[in-house]
Amino acid sequence: MTFIINGEEQDVAATTLAALLDVLEYEGEWLATAVNGELVHREDRAAFTLGERDRIEILSPMQGG
Numbered sequence: 001m002t003f004i005i006n007g008e009e010q011d012v013a014a015t016t017l018a019a020l021l022d023v024l025e026y027e028g029e030w031l032a033t034a035v036n037g038e039l040v041h042r043e044d045r046a047a048f049t050l051g052e053r054d055r056i057e058i059l060s061p062m063q064g065g
Contacts, residue, residue: 001013001014001015001050001051001052002052002053003020003050003053003054003055003056004053004054004055004056005020005024005056005057005058006056006057006058012024014050015049015050016045016046016047016048016049016050017033017035017040017044017045017046017048017050017056018045018046018048020050020056021033021045021058024058026058026060028060029042030060030061031058031059031060032057032058032059032060033045033056033057033058033059034056034057035048035050035054035055035056035057036054036055037055
């Protein structure tokens with residue numbers, strides 16, 4: 001499916017938000033995710049079904065100083 005991820009169009013073979021994060025190799029407890037402007041909590045990602053051209057924002061903390 002085609003999604004808009006952090007402002008960039010990408011084709012990713014995933015049907016749920018959790019699967020998309022796995023394919024893109026995002027991991028960790030500190031991720032924040034939103035789909036089409038709505039926050040999706042970590043515990044809801046496995047059941048959250050994605051649709052064609054959904055707008056997905058993935059935020060993770062940056063390390064460094």
